[in-house]
Amino acid sequence: xxxxxxxSAPVILLTALSLHAQCGVERWSIKTGTDSGASAINLGxxxxxxxxNMLQSAHPATLPAxxxxxxxxxxxxxxxxxxxxxxxxxxxxxxxxxxxxAGRTMIVEIPAPNCVGAGSPFGPGVANARRxxxxxxxxxxxxxxxxxxxxxxxxxxxxxxxxxxxVAPNGIEIHSVLDITFGAxxxxxxxxxxxxxxxxxxxxxxxxxxxDVIRDEDGGRIRVYRGGDYLGDALFHGGAVVEDxxxxxxxxxxxxxxxxxxxxxxxxxQISASSGFRDLDKYGVRxxxxxxxxxxxxxxxxxxxxxxxxxxxxxxxxxxRIQHVDENAVYLVMLDPETEASVASxxxxxxxxxxxxxxxxxxxxxxxxxxxxxxxxxxxxxxxIYRALVNPAGNGWF
Numbered sequence: 203x204x205x206x207x208x209x210s211a212p213v214i215l216l217t218a219l220s221l222h223a224q225c226g227v228e229r230w231s232i233k234t235g236t237d238s239g240a241s242a243i244n245l246g247x248x249x250x251x252x253x254x255n256m257l258q259s260a261h262p263a264t265l266p267a268x269x270x271x272x273x274x275x276x277x278x279x280x281x282x283x284x285x286x287x288x289x290x291x292x293x294x295x296x297x298x299x300x301x302x303x304a305g306r307t308m309i310v311e312i313p314a315p316n317c318v319g320a321g322s323p324f325g326p327g328v329a330n331a332r333r334x335x336x337x338x339x340x341x342x343x344x345x346x347x348x349x350x351x352x353x354x355x356x357x358x359x360x361x362x363x364x365x366x367x368x369v370a371p372n373g374i375e376i377h378s379v380l381d382i383t384f385g386a387x388x389x390x391x392x393x394x395x396x397x398x399x400x401x402x403x404x405x406x407x408x409x410x411x412x413x414d415v416i417r418d419e420d421g422g423r424i425r426v427y428r429g430g431d432y433l434g435d436a437l438f439h440g441g442a443v444v445e446d447x448x449x450x451x452x453x454x455x456x457x458x459x460x461x462x463x464x465x466x467x468x469x470x471x472q473i474s475a476s477s478g479f480r481d482l483d484k485y486g487v488r489x490x491x492x493x494x495x496x497x498x499x500x501x502x503x504x505x506x507x508x509x510x511x512x513x514x515x516x517x518x519x520x521x522x523r524i525q526h527v528d529e530n531a532v533y534l535v536m537l538d539p540e541t542e543a544s545v546a547s548x549x550x551x552x553x554x555x556x557x558x559x560x561x562x563x564x565x566x567x568x569x570x571x572x573x574x575x576x577x578x579x580x581x582x583x584x585x586x587i588y589r590a591l592v593n594p595a596g597n598g599w600f
Contacts, residue, residue, distance in 0.1 A: 225317035226293035226420050227512040228558045231268050232275060233359060233377050234313055235324035239270040245323060245380070248278040248355055253302040253370075256281065256358070261372045265360050267561050274358035279376060285352040285384075287368060290341040292419025292546050293317070293509060296332070298379075299368030300352060308370040309361070309421070310354050311377040318378070324357070327380025331356075334382045343547065355381040362559065364422030364595060365415075417546050418556065419509045424596045426551035427585040429578075443486050444566060444591045446530045448493035449473070454502050454514065455538020455572070463496070466536055469580040470494050478588060485592045497523070502538065508545045508556065511535055511569055516560035529563045532590050534583065539572035552582035555590035566594045 231237040256279070262271050270276050283300035286307070291297050294314035301307045315329040331354075335341070339348070345367060359377035363369060411423060418424045449470050453463060473479050474492040483489045502514060515533065518524040524533075537543050545554060553570040568586040570579075589596075 224292065224294045224509070225314070226295065227509060227516055227560070228362070228420060229265065229267060229359075231319075232270060233311070234318045234328075235322035235357070235378065236319035237268050237270065239276065240323055243276055243278060243323065243357060245278055245327070248280045251279050251281050253281060253283055253300065253306045253308050254304070256308060256374045257306060257370050257372055259372060259374060261363070261374075262360055264562060265362065265559065267559055271360055274374060275360060276358075278355065278357050278380070280353065280355045281376070282351070282353040285348055285350045287345050287347055288339060288341055289345040289367075290343055291417075291421050292343070292507065293421075295377075295421070296335060296341050297367070297421050298335075298352075298354075300354070301368075306370075307368045309366060309368050309375045309377075310356065310379050311359075311375060311421075312379045312382070313377075324378045324380060327356070328378050331379045331382050334384075338384050350384055353383050354379050361421075362595075364418075364557070365411075366421045366423075367417075414551075416548050419507060419546050422596075424508075424545065424554050424556045425589060425593075426545065426548070426554040427582060427589075428551050429581070442594065443482075444530050444532060444594055445486055446488045447591055448495070448528065448531050449534055449587065450524075450531055451494065451496040451534045451536060452515075452518075452524075453496065453498040453536050454506075455541055456500050457538050457540050457572070458498055458536070462539070463498075465575070465579060466583070467494070467496060469583050470534065472580070473584060473587060476584060478584065482588060482591055487591050499523075502541070504540065505542045505544075506537060507543070508554075508569070511567070512558050512560070515558075515565060515567060519560050519565075526561060526563060526565055529566070531566070532587060532594075533565065533567040534587065535567055535569045537569065537572045541572060543569070543571065552578065553586040555586040555594075555596060557595050564594065566590050 259274060283302050285298055286301050287299040289297050294317050296312040298310045299307055300310055312331045312335060313328055315332055318325045318328050354376055356376040356379040359375045361373045361375050363373050414428060415423050415425050451466060451470060471494060480489050499514065519526050553568060555568045557564050557566050568590050570582050574582055
């Protein structure tokens with residue numbers, strides 16, 4: 203008989219957690235120049251380059267959470283292209299898509315100045331770039347399109363590939379942008395601008411993905427579960443899976459007494475008995491011997507976003523409350539029944555799964571609403587856990 207281990211961990215008090223600060227989490231020190239290596243970057247000079255050149259480097263095998271990868275992340279670049287799309291992300295970054303004359307695209311991003319830590323050498327440049335952009339455009343949470351010649355200057359950055367609009371195939375970006383100029387005079391010699399279409403919402407952004415795939419708060423996309431089939435019309439992507447999974451249930455908030463926790467634990471215990479779970483073995487997922495642990499986190503506020511969930515998990519790792527040493531672990535975050543929750547302003551979901559990197563290891567997590575009961579509870583848990591196991595990054599189905 204398999205033994206299911208339920209660990210009763212101490213309640214975690216996260217009094218220092220800033221749940222409503224709209225700033226990012228993943229590799230945030232690298233993005234905003236608060237890492238130890240930022241001060242060594244020579245911001246008094248730059249390398250002139252092109253989108254084509256930036257796309258020639260191979261994506262690194264690993265991306266350290268708090269250290270830079272030379273030479274791309276230790277160099278300031280200047281490059282030109284055509285600004286085609288822009289939006290303000292949930293983490294307050296301006297997400298800009300620039301394109302060259304051959305149709306190659308890459309992302310350049312301008313953080314919010316108040317999200318750049320004190321003492322960052324990027325601070326003055328970021329504030330300057332935001333002023334320059336705001337004088338020309340108004341970024342909102344919906345993508346707008348334009349065809350405006352642009353030249354940017356800023357530091358290279360390697361991002362994880364997670365379904366971002368306009369992402370370079372190798373994940374290279376400029377982040378942070380420290381200077382931006384517009385108009386034909388801004389283009390470097392030989393760089394073409396595209397025909398002008400004017401600012402507008404781009405309908406193409408609404409039709410590339412199924413209705414249950416939504417933009418998350420740091421530029422990528424995640425798939426939410428709203429009910430119905432566990433996997434729906436999704437196809438296996440053929441990429442990495444969680445091969446030897448364990449489930450770590452994290453009860454968030456102050457309203458999870460033993461009576462309310464028990465149905466959740468029971469639903470997780472029953473996962474390995476379901477035929478849908480056993481079917482995942484054809485993708486390379488080990489579907490027997492599923493290990494289950496549980497703990498409770500308290501003091502998280504009443505309104506949570508996906509970035510807040512990431513901060514909560516990251517803070518728990520930093521404090522030693524969560525020992526994240528196994529990339530096969532999936533964290534099931536059960537929200538407080540009294541908590542409102544959203545992903546990029548979308549509140550219409552029962553569960554979703556995603557992945558981020560609070561350390562050098564990926565952290566795969568599922569978020570499920572509190573207050574669900576019976577079949578709705580088990581379906582929400584099963585659906586997003588199944589999806590997390592066979593598509594942990596959340597961006598390989600389509």
